[in-house]
Amino acid sequence: MDSFSSxxxxxxxxxxxxxxxxxxxxxxKQRFQQLVHQMTELCWExxxxxxxxxxxSRAEACFVNCVERFIDTSQFIxxxxxxxxxxxxxxxxxxxx
Amino acid sequence: xxxxxxxxxxxxxxxxxDPGLIMEQVKVQIAVANAQELLQRMTDKCFRKCxxxxxxxxxxxxxxxxxxxxxxxxxxxxxxxxxxxxxLQRERANL
Numbered sequence: 492m493d494s495f496s497s498x499x500x501x502x503x504x505x506x507x508x509x510x511x512x513x514x515x516x517x518x519x520k521q522r523f524q525q526l527v528h529q530m531t532e533l534c535w536e537x538x539x540x541x542x543x544x545x546x547x548s549r550a551e552a553c554f555v556n557c558v559e560r561f562i563d564t565s566q567f568i569x570x571x572x573x574x575x576x577x578x579x580x581x582x583x584x585x586x587x588x
Numbered sequence: 589x590x591x592x593x594x595x596x597x598x599x600x601x602x603x604x605x606d607p608g609l610i611m612e613q614v615k616v617q618i619a620v621a622n623a624q625e626l627l628q629r630m631t632d633k634c635f636r637k638c639x640x641x642x643x644x645x646x647x648x649x650x651x652x653x654x655x656x657x658x659x660x661x662x663x664x665x666x667x668x669x670x671x672x673x674x675x676l677q678r679e680r681a682n683l
Contacts, residue, residue: 510607517618523672524622531661531668532629539664542637542657551667558671 530561630661 538553572581638653639646646654 507607510611513607513611513614517614521618523676524625527665527669527672528622528625528629530672531665532633534668535633535661535664539637539660542634542653542660544656546660546663546667551663554664554667555671558668559675562672562675 530558533561534558626665630658633661634658 534554534557537557538550634654634657637657638650
């Protein structure tokens with residue numbers, strides 16, 4: 492899905508600082524929302540068996556862990572990429588590790 | 589998100605654009621887009637969980653399953669939202 496793009500109002504933001512601030516804030520909020528959508532989808536696959544009358548504590552804990560581990564994974568990837576970038580640049584044949 | 593912005597940017601022909609009105613309209617459009625996204629993913633997940641071999645109609649058990657699934661998906665979404673928010677705040681506190 493094409494998430495809300497700020498490019499169509501960026502011209503307006505250039506003149507009005509209030510709009511500029513608004514765009515920044517909304518963009519950040521959207522990024523948050525998008526990640527929640529994405530993680531909910533992913534973690535649903537990992538944590539949900541058969542939908543019951545309520546979210547039991549085990550499933551809830553799984554969702555919380557899932558979010559944490561997803562963020563950890565994202566950070567891990569960024570950090571390692573940064574490290575491997577120093578020895579070998581990204582766009583080389585040896586990227587497949 | 590289809591359509592993007594509405595054609596009326598709160599100018600109403602006067603030639604002047606009201607930023608306040610634009611912001612309100614944009615907020616509404618964002619909310620709509622988020623609701624659509626949520627529904628799309630929910631439908632996908634609940635179809636997968638609740639519908640086996642597609643029959644000639646949705647039987648009672650399937651409908652009950654879908655209803656429960658919707659509620660659980662919302663619970664999951666809220667849990668994820670809270671957990672993510674906590675993590676972000678923790679990260680910010682560590683900076």
